[in-house]
Structures are given as structure tokens and as C-alpha cells.
Amino acid sequence: MKITKITLHLFLIALPLFANGGSIYTRFGIGDLRLSSSSRRLSMGELGIALGDNDYLNALNPAGWTYLGQTRVETSFLYNGNLMQSSSSSVFHSNTFFDGVMFGFPLDHNLGFSLVFGLVPVSNVEYDVVQNYTASGGVDPYTGEYTGTGGISKFFIGTSYKLPLDFSLGLSYDYYLGEIDSKSAITFSDTSAYTSSSFQRKLTYHGMSATAGLITGNLSQYLGIKNLKDLRFGMIYSPSFGMNTDSLDNSVSIIGTNANATRSYKTKMPYKFGVGSVIKWTDEYTFTLDYLYQPFSQYREDGLPVAFMRDFSKYSLGFEYRDDTRSDSFWDHVMLRAGLSYENSQYIVDGTGLNQFSVYTGFSMPLSYGNTIDFGFQYGKRGAKENGLLVDNFFRFSFSISLGDIWFVRSER
């Protein structure tokens, strides 16, 4: 019960606070993609497509749910600090996000039949840029401020099933929803006869899609390598889909807020495809290698291509250490993780693609058997200082709680 209260407090504390600017690149498309919604995945390079979810949950590959050992709930929070640097200046902004919640129910262990649902973020928009303008053309000096907030989330519900040859198949129904607000505002001084005002645009999204995933059985037995305990490959695929998008333009003037225009259109999201592998060396060392691709050059708003978009791809390498001994020592059960990734982001500005390199680390501390508190850290660098661009230096800190069995399984008498 205390943990319930703690979780609730964390949720309430983290959700509404810190949203103060961020990368201007999130202005384009649907903003920065949020690939992992747990500290474990973040620590291992954000992907882990072939990882089975024995004691964790993921929203990336439904096939991983086949391995779910216990009824489980998992929730995460993410702190994102961003040091943005241009050739002449720098600014630091940070935000804290609720990073999603997932629930998993293993219905039949033999069949690998599980039911999982949850709400996780898909993208995030957060920027705040100001510019001071001097008096010109009879207009008093003023400050222009350009801000954007919001993002898209995904509610999913899905199931998994064990195929012959120990293959795993998973399928989820994904319902996307979200809002992205942008504002262009001018502010005059209090003594000016000019009126401070702004234009605002609210985009509301909703649409549905699906994700299919596959993980092979353990192929290590075919290689005959002594310490190679597990070798699996996985893949995911989400088809292209359209999100219904409602656009509402408001102007805020001396007489208050006035609705200027509304329209509805489709936002076409490109398909997503990923492959990965997992290698378990002895019972202690797990390595992941993944590739994710989403052709954002096919992203469309109202049927029209959007500037600054290109194909997204990400290469990721992850590592996890678990001491498999039955030790009573708390520290022997602490799991250590690390990762690397290279990303061709979906952004291309004035012909320059924004690439990102990240390093990750993290660890888990057991609460009890199958229950952990997880911490993850990412440092990433994206962009360039040339041609008027910015470099984003990300400092992300993720915190997750993964709880199983305690709440959902009645103890035997």
C-alpha cells in the first residue's frame, strides 16, 4: 500500500511540473520520438527488440510478452535536460515527463499467452525561443516568443502467443492520441500603447494502428558454443496509418481569445520496422543489437510533405549484467546496464541531417523477487553548430518501478 502511495505521489508530482523549453527541432513534424518507456530499455540503448519480458514490460515488441512470468505493472518517469548550443550562445532547459504505465497479465504460461495494455508516450514537443525586436516602422520595441508544447501518446492493448520452435508472436492494437500546441506571441512593455497579443494553434490527434512482433526461439543450441546460453532474433512492424487531426487557430488580442479557423485533415504516419538480436553469454551477460527504421520522408500533413523531415533510423547496442547466484546479498542482485546508439534523426534542416550519438548506463535495485526499481541515464548529442544550426546535448535520467506478483497473485494457504 505504501508503494501504491509512493507511485501515486510520483505521478502527481511529475506529470504537471517542469515543461520549460527544449529543442527547437521538436517544432518539426510530431517532435522528438520517445522510443523507450522504461529505464531498462533506456539503459540498453532504448530498443531491445529481441528481449523477452520475463520480469519487465515493453511497448515496442508485443512478442516479448510471451515470456511474462508474473502479473506486472510498470511505470516510468523521465527527466530530460537539454543544453542547446549555437556557434555563439547556449541555453539549458529541462523537463520532466510521465513516461507511461503498462500492465501485463500472463494468462497461460505454456502457450505464452499474455494480455498487456498501457499508455506510453510516442513523441514530445517542447521549445521556447524568444527574440527581442527594436522599434521599427513606428512600432514600439517588443519581444517575440515562439513556443510549442505537447506530444502524442499511444494506448495499446495486445497479446502474445508461443509458436512452434519456441518462436513468439505478438500483436497489439495501438490507439494514438495527443495534442500539440504552438504559439507565436509578441509582448510590448506596459507603457506602450501597443497591445501584446498572440496567435495560437492547437492540433489534436487521434488515430489507430497495430504493431506485430516476432521473436525466434533460442538458436544457440545450433551453434554449439559452450557459454552461449541464448541467441534470438526479433522484429517488429507497424503499418503506415492516418491520424485524424483537428486544427484550431486562436488569436489572443485586446478583446480576449478569438477562434479564427478550424480544419480537419489526416496526418499520415509512416510505417515502422525494426529488427534486433539478443545474445546471452553465460547466465550473466546479455547483449542486444538493434536497428529501427521509420521513413519520415513519407510523413504527410493533409496530404502534403513536410519540410525538415527525412527517414529515421537508429542503430543500438545494449548490455546487461545479472548475477544469477542465489545470494542473499542485496548488491549481488543489482543489475548493471549500458548501451550505445547512433541515430539518423527524422530532422533535416537546410540540407543538413541531424544525427545523434548516445551513450547509456543504468542499474536496477531489487525490491523483492521480480520487483525492481530501475534507473537509467542517457547522454546524447545531436546536430551541428554550422549553418545556423544548434547542437542538442541531452542529459536524460529515467526512473522506473516494475512490480510483479505482489498485487495480483493470491498466496496459497
Place this chain on the structure above:
Amino acid sequence: MINLLRYSIFLVCLAFLLSSCNQDPSTSGYNLIPNKDLLNFKQFDSYTQGIGQKTSFYTQKVLTGSADRVLLGRNSYSEADLLYFFNPYIPDSIKTYINSGQANVIRAWMTMPTIYYSGNKSLPFSFSAYQIRSPWNVIGFDRDSLLNTGYFTYDNTNVVNSISIVDTVISFNIQNSVITQWIKWISDSTSAPKNYGLLFKPTPSTNRYIGFRATNGGTADQDVPYLHFILAKPHNLTDTIDVQPYMDAHVMIGSFPAATSDIVLEGSYAVRGYLYFDLSSLPSNSIITKATLALSPDTLNSVNSTPLQDTILVTMLADSVKKSLTVDSSTTTTLVKSNGVFTGNITWMVQKWINKSIANEGVMLNLWDELATSVKLQFFGSSNKNKALRPRLNLVYMQRN
């Protein structure tokens, strides 16, 4: 160990809070803002762009009973008559003397400090006063009431004399019999005609206006008109009684201004102006950051006052034909004289028209103290040959690229 972890969680939360020490937003990334998000200012000037505009003027019957100043006087086109009603307090002991004929008014006079002038002070000013013989009330009394002889009656005998007009005060005597009638009626309503007060009318030779503090204008001793009378009682005793007006009103009568293409504004009568600009060419999604309306006065045809009339009111109209007002009519904007031109900020009105939250039916113009002034201000209208003298609307508005 579990407790340690719980504390760790809260420490992490605290770290989240403390580490969110953001810097203020900066210009970093400004050059990456898409052009369609940027804002730009545009100018709109009715003078240079020659948009359609219309001006006119019309009369509006007003009730001056709520004015904080009352007027008396006349000029070539208008006349202000002044009504006073006094209700002196008479103690019962004196009423006994009055009813037995042992108390008489031996002198009655008025002092009226002047607080307002219109017209050249060297021009003639005089008046006469008559006892009113019909009931009247400031509520609903207007020029039609005054001119309706079937409704409003008064004697044709002048009851004032020895008028003294100096710079700051007017004084004059009132026939003792008038006050005697009043106090008799107060003491015994069957013994004298009912007191309805006095009607002051300027003499025909009068050619200017003077204003006095009205009962709505505060009760500070200075500037307040007073009726004084001396009451002689038995044993050679006298009482001097000072009475402030209980009720007052002035009524402006006259003629509607001759036709002109200008805008004419007059107080009390009252004449109001109408002004309309065709703003249909402005994009409806514009944000008006400043809208300045400027009117050029035709000083040769204007008659001002002391204190100077340098402010006029602008009010949105709901119907340009009926001259009805909008729900926002209680909110007015002022045009103030500066460098010879009356200017004011009407941003909120233009914004409402642009957003079509209120149809653009033009604005009403009137003097800011319309109820208490005899001023006539004339402004060059929309068809003036000199376009620079026409009403001018200057807008700075904003649009997304």
C-alpha cells in the same frame, strides 16, 4: 533496505525538482523558426489607402437632470433654461409665527458661484425668473417637457432683480412675496399656492452661457448655489436662513445645426456625430495591436468653453440607422485633443469588427460632458475636399506569415 529504497525514491523526486533550474528562453534557435510561425506587422492608414468612410450628425434627446452642472444662457442657436426647486426647513416654532402672520420675509436673494463659461465674457448676460406652477421632476424632464404648455406652466412675472454678475459669482434679489408664499405653504399647505420652484430664462439679449454646480455635483460649500432669506419675527428678532437647491435641472432648447459635411457635436441639446470606416479589406484573422482614430476640429465653427472641452467619447453602435448601442456601450473610448487634433486608441473596437464579434456599424461621437455643457465642436467630415482633414484611422495589425 526497503526503507532505504523508499528514501531513495523521494530523493530522486527532489533531485528532479531541484535540477529543473532552467535558464530563461533565449534566442538560440530563432533562425530555425519556420517562416509561417513568424509574425509581421502591417500598416493600414485610411488617409493613404483611401478606404470608404462616412460621417454625419444627429440629435439625441438627453435628460440633463443627472448632470453635475446646470447651465443658464443662450447664443444664436440655442438657449439653456434653468429650473430650481427649494425646500427650506422651517422649525415648528417659526411655522406658528408664520401662520399667525407674525413672521415675514424681509429680504431674499441668491448667490450662485460660477464654475463654467461658454462664449465671450464681454458679451451680454442677463436673465429673468418665474414661479413654476406645475409639478416637474428631474427624471424624465427634457426640452419637450419644457415646451409643452399643457404640461409645464409658469407665471409670466419676473421675480428677480438687482442682478450682479462678477467673475466668480452671480447674485440677485428675489421678491420677498415669492419666498413668503413658499414658507406659508410649508407651514400650512392650504394657505398659499404650492411651491414648484423657479424657472430662470436668459433675456433675449444674452449671448453666452454660465454654469453652476448642480445638486448632483457634490455638496461642498464652495461653489454651491444658495438661497438666502431673512425672516423677521416678533420682538424685532430676525432669522437668516440659507438653503441649497433641493432639485435642479437645465434644459437646452434651440435649433438643429444647419446641414454641413462636417461632424457637429453639441452638448445638452444634444447633437452627436456618426463615423464609419469600411474595414472589409482587412483580413479577419488579423490582430490589431494599435488603432488610432484622429479627428481634425474646425475651430472656426466651434464654440468652446472654460474649462476647455478637449475630450470626446467614442461608442460602438449596434445599428447605424437606429443609432442603437451595443452591449459594450458602457465601455467608451476617449479622443483627447493633442497638437490640435483629437486622437484616441480604439484598438478594441476595431478588433471586434475585424473578428466580426460585433458588426461594424460605425461609432457614435459625443462630448464627454454632454449633459453639462453648451459647447459646440465641429470636425471636418468624410467628404472634405482636403483628404488630410478627414477623419483618419491608422492601424498597426499583425498576421502570421
